[in-house]
Amino acid sequence: KAGVTQTPRYLIKTRGQQVTLSCSPISGHRSVSWYQQTPGQGLQFLFEYFSETQRNKGNFPGRFSGRQFSNSRSEMNVSTLELGDSALYLCASSLQGARDGYTFGSGTRLTVV
Amino acid sequence: AQSVTQLDSQVPVFEEAPVELRCNYSSSVSVYLFWYVQYPNQGLQLLLKYLSGSTLVKGINGFEAEFNKSQTSFHLRKPSVHISDTAEYFCAVPAGGSARQLTFGSGTQLTVLP
Numbered sequence: 001k002a003g004v005t006q007t008p009r010y011l012i013k014t015r016g017q018q019v020t021l022s023c024s025p026i027s028g029h030r031s032v033s034w035y036q037q038t039p040g041q042g043l044q045f046l047f048e049y050f051s052e053t054q055r056n057k058g059n060f061p062g063r064f065s066g067r068q069f070s071n072s073r074s075e076m077n078v079s080t081l082e083l084g085d086s087a088l089y090l091c092a093s094s095l096q097g098a099r100d101g102y103t104f105g106s107g108t109r110l111t112v113v
Numbered sequence: 114a115q116s117v118t119q120l121d122s123q124v125p126v127f128e129e130a131p132v133e134l135r136c137n138y139s140s141s142v143s144v145y146l147f148w149y150v151q152y153p154n155q156g157l158q159l160l161l162k163y164l165s166g167s168t169l170v171k172g173i174n175g176f177e178a179e180f181n182k183s184q185t186s187f188h189l190r191k192p193s194v195h196i197s198d199t200a201e202y203f204c205a206v207p208a209g210g211s212a213r214q215l216t217f218g219s220g221t222q223l224t225v226l227p
Contacts, residue, residue, distance in 0.1 A: 031213075043203065045214040
């Protein structure tokens, strides 16, 4: 079966711009989580969506937001980009949540210049 | 809140040698634990997970891990490594008892030398 698809793979944006990243989970998976990965901070949880509802949110500023559609596809948006937002953004899908074990996408590498 | 510590940031090992990657967690509640692997320019892949039952958990690619409650450890082992095992390995635990997010360790870079 198809894996988790994240688009785009690479993105370069300028400070102050906004960006939208997309994630298509494995068919049948209702939970989609987003993580930010940086060399300095490692993997940090952004938020989790389940059946179109945000169930959990990490400690990130309000510039980071997301949503989930009825087909379980998810998007995350970052507004007013800062240099420190440069990171690999990973989407993880699971049947019901983290306890089931995640299937990760390959990530979107965002570079803010 | 639960936390996880990976004791070694880098582990070099020769091909066909055994390897152990160490992970310790802190928790006052029942736990479940994971090991994930990340190859260069890819996302993470689930190696194995412990939910309950047998403390020895077998995963993919010949890896196994042992849950030790008294030592709060979940070390990952492989009896004979291959060049293709070169990757970064992450131990993860539920964050604050939540089933809805994981706290990841800082990672261990395993480098298999020919």
